[in-house]
Amino acid sequence: MEVRLIPRDHGPAAVPEASVRVRWSVGPAGAVTLSPGCARTGERTVVCGTGVLVAGQAGEEIRLGVRLRVPAPEVTLEVETAWNGGVTDPDRTNDRLRVLVLPTGDAYSF
Numbered sequence: 001m002e003v004r005l006i007p008r009d010h011g012p013a014a015v016p017e018a019s020v021r022v023r024w025s026v027g028p029a030g031a032v033t034l035s036p037g038c039a040r041t042g043e044r045t046v047v048c049g050t051g052v053l054v055a056g057q058a059g060e061e062i063r064l065g066v067r068l069r070v071p072a073p074e075v076t077l078e079v080e081t082a083w084n085g086g087v088t089d090p091d092r093t094n095d096r097l098r099v100l101v102l103p104t105g106d107a108y109s110f
Helices: none
Strands: 002-005 015-024 038-042 047-052 062-065 075-083 097-103
Touching: 002 015, 047 062
Parallel strands: none
Antiparallel strands: 002 062, 015 047, 015 075, 038 047, 075 097
16 A cells, blocks of 8 residues: 655644654554655554645655555555644644545545
8 A cells, every 4th residue: 555645734824844643444564665754653653744834835745655464345544643843723624534445456535
């Protein structure tokens, strides 16, 4: 499974540095391919730094590659803000995303 994340700052202010947490419902088999600035923090969890996020713009793409330990009919992928750089966020509703991934071979975009 390949996960590509593009963090975005919806404003109103720039974020000097933030981090995003990615968690799988099924543990990976062995190593996870990580983008620079990412680290495994648990069996099923990775945290990645976003770098500077300019208000109203997309940040740098984060890529994670994982092979799951067991074949699963479905996997839940959770993506959430782990740290927002201390910036006040007027809309916390977009800080968390939960996706059901089915083994169809199709690409998903959210």
